[in-house]
Amino acid sequence: KTPVLDNGSKDIIPSYDWFQTDGSITVVIYAKQKDINSEGVIADLQEGKLRGEIIVKDHSYLVHVELSNEVHEEMTVQVSEKVGKVEFVLKKKEALFWKKLGQPLEGHNSFAKCTDRGLHYRKCKLLSKSNVTHDTRLLCLKLPPGTHLKVPVGHHVYLKQTITGTEIVKPYTPVSSSLVSTFKTPSHDDEMHLYFMIKIYPNGLFTPVLDNLQIGDYIFVSNPEGTLIKSQLEDVEDLFLLAGGTGFTPMAKLLNYALTSSSYLRTVKLMFFNKTEDDILWRSQLEQLTCNDERFDVQFILSEPKKGWTGKQGRISSSLLSQFLKRSKFDSKIFICICGPVPFMEQGIQFLQGLGYSCKEVHCFTA
Ligand code: FAD
Ligand code: NAD
Structure with a gap:
């Protein structure tokens, strides 16, 4: 049966399937659209939970499960843009036969408006900070090994910190690591790093706390948002x-x-x-x-x-x-x-x- 979206159009919603070998689990999402791209795929494998989201126009399809067995922390994400297929390949810790993928978590197998989905955060490590000017720093954050996230040009993310017991969230726009040396093909390692140029306001609520972060400290980073296409x-x-x-x-x-x-x-x-x-x-x-x-x-x-x-x-x-x-x-x-x-x-x-x-x-x- 073709589900009808809440906007009345008869678009076919994406679906997922999974299969296994002795050493791996592959979760496949069929977008059922041909115009998906790698920046529309945001995936996190953390603490035994897989959260894979694909953005199709202004909607998001989600696979969100607590995996039934243990896997290694890294995962491979393959996006076949022309076919509209996304594969998450996980490595089993033990060569067990899995009877099921896992327990569904919030929003699993749902197709919702991006604006209704809410932001998902992952914990990123501060790798370096340097001065750009007297009051502006360049911070380099490392995404966790199980995360696949690319921030599209002109889009921003939210950084989240708990300040005196309250969660504070502010938007920041990732920059390239530099303007003049980035004319090269990005490596996988580059894709794991996010750079932020942040001005510190001495009387500000959020930035003085950011400025006090030490190398190795963690900060939460959201999914990207933005309107530039x-x-x-x-x-x-x-x-x-x-x-x-x-x-x-x-x-x-x-x-x-x-x-x-x-x-x-x-x-x-x-x-x-x-x-x-x-x-x-x-x-x-x-x-x-x-x-x-x-x-x-x-x-x-x-x-x-x-x-x-x-x-x-x-x-x-x-x-x-x-x-x-x-x-x-x-x-x-x-x-x-x-x-x-x-x-x-x-x-x-x-x-x-x-x-x-x-x-x-x-x-x-x-x-
Ligand atoms: P705030 O507490 O908001 O204060 C900022 C300044 O205003 C301080 O000087 C403070 O003393 C003063 N102030 C605060 N309240 C008042 C008041 N009531 N009256 C008068 N003055 C007041 N910033 C970046 O540095 N880099 C980025 O890449 C970046 N990207 C952004 C992307 C988007 C889409 C948006 C909307 C903003 C972006 N910003 C960026 C700004 C960022 O989100 C924060 O607003 C900024 O870092 C200030 O945060 P803060 O909590 O430290 O300061
Ligand atoms: P600033 O106070 O140093 O001002 C920089 C220049 O902006 C000034 O030299 C002046 O030419 C102009 N300007 C400042 N106030 C003005 C006013 N009232 N009227 C006309 N022109 C004015 O700037 P800053 O402290 O670096 O702040 C940058 C701002 O940009 C912040 O408010 C931040 O939230 C915003 N920002 C937005 C995004 C986004 O994507 N929307 C991204 C990054 C930064």
Whole structure:
């Protein structure tokens, strides 16, 4: 029987099956759709429990079981994007014949709207932290060995900590490990690491606690969320990025992605708003990138410059934007991304509307 979704469409819902050999258990999810991709598969094998989620458009299908026998902590995830099939291969600890896969846990074998699913967290280890500027750190977290999680370009995750007995959750956008040395094929090891560029606010609730974490400490990281879709970048010719302070974080991966994967791209321009020169994140890397790739250019605009600054000054304005947003040819397809403090984004969007840019041409990063 074809189940009918709550939106009334007669899409066929995904299903799962499992089989075993002497040494392994394979759980297979049939998405019954051909447009799945590896970033839509989020899986965790922890403490004898398997939680495998696949995102199909705005819905999520879940396999969630307490396994009936012991397995090794690592698992292999194979995604056949064209066929719409995902396999989780687990290694048995003992060559026993399993009579069943395990006990169903919350949400097992269900297909629900992503927004109704709730966030799942896993415990990640702090591997390193370094200074990006006087108040901003680069943290590297390692995913647990049984986790398969890729954060799509422009998406964020939530970090969770218990602070004086209360669980506090805040969104952060993973960045690449650097801007200039990541032009290589990512290895499996790279996929196990998440990098975060985080500004520490001395009077803030969450960031001072993050800053005090020691190497080897754990922090909970959620599934990704976000609204940017890679296809929005597919045929873009001119990409304009407007960032205020740590609003630069979604731009970091976006820059790498656009410069390596968008075939029609002619120009990428970053307009980076900060208070002072000392606040500019990855300045030398950005300058290096302008030398490495002639399609890329960056402009720094300071709102509180110190004496001696000869570059642009001020805050986001219609006149700054109209000077900056120059198409590389009169009819080029453009895309503008904006991220930063809320008033910066609100004003920016208003100015962009005033300059005649349509909603389709502007992406705003929000939680
Ligand atoms: P808060 O307690 O929120 O305080 C922040 C500042 O505001 C402090 O200076 C504090 O003194 C001041 N403040 C707090 N309350 C008041 C008040 N009532 N009146 C006046 N001032 C006040 N940040 C990053 O650094 N990196 C990222 O990659 C990143 N990604 C994000 C992605 C998304 C989608 C969003 C929405 C935000 C992102 N942020 C990011 C911001 C992050 O989520 C936190 O808001 C930030 O880290 C501040 O957290 P906090 O609890 O330390 O500070
Ligand atoms: P900041 O206070 O250092 O300001 C950076 C620049 O933003 C300033 O130099 C100025 O040009 C502009 N700006 C600041 N306040 C403004 C205002 N009231 N009106 C107009 N322009 C203003 O920035 P920060 O402390 O690094 O904060 C970055 C902000 O970006 C945070 O609020 C954070 O939540 C947000 N952020 C959002 C996302 C997301 O995906 N939505 C990601 C990262 C950061």
